[in-house]
Amino acid sequence: AQSVTQLGSHVSVSEGALVLLRCNYSSSVPPYLFWYVQYPNQGLQLLLKYTSAATLVKGINGFEAEFKKSETSFHLTKPSAHMSDAAEYFCAVSDRVHSSASKIIFGSGTRLSIRP
């Protein structure tokens, strides 16, 4: 069974500081990995996804994530935080079964706050 663990339900950083949101996954098969962002009162939006092409994945809004198989991690980073980055971030994993029934399993989320 697949799962993701997001370390830290709440992360607070100062504007301009490095953002690091941690995600570790568990999968018996090579996974696909995703980061989604949820702004207040909105649905989820895909930030980036890892599908095995490159271990360093660049996403929207200056975010990137690195797939580290040895550490079973897929941490999300951004060099310099903006106030507009305040949101909830979800890490997710999917198996590579070639089926339209493939599911995505979401982590419990990390709320990112930005201090002025």
Add this chain to the structure above:
Amino acid sequence: DSGVTQTPKHLITATGQRVTLRCSPRSGDLSVYWYQQSLDQGLQFLIQYYNGEERAKGNILERFSAQQFPDLHSELNLSSLELGDSALYFCASSAAGGPSHYNEQFFGPGTRLTVL
């Protein structure tokens, strides 16, 4: 705007009642997914439909059911409602064909259900 619409935005009802949530996917998307987001359970996958047929089931209660119509819109029916069913219900859609990880899921704004 993701292109996925959900109605209603808010729904307040009483225990024991039945409600129907509606979702219209993005134009051209054949897959529809339903998720439940609550404070204690996080984001849970409920069910997926693909071109009118049920394709995957997650943590969906027997009191809940869904269907996808020929015009591809989907409805989630929740019956014998309990206080614990209060949550945000999201619908997502993805492009025609292929597994979910090849096709980004686009989320709607959600329906907030409050059971009193």
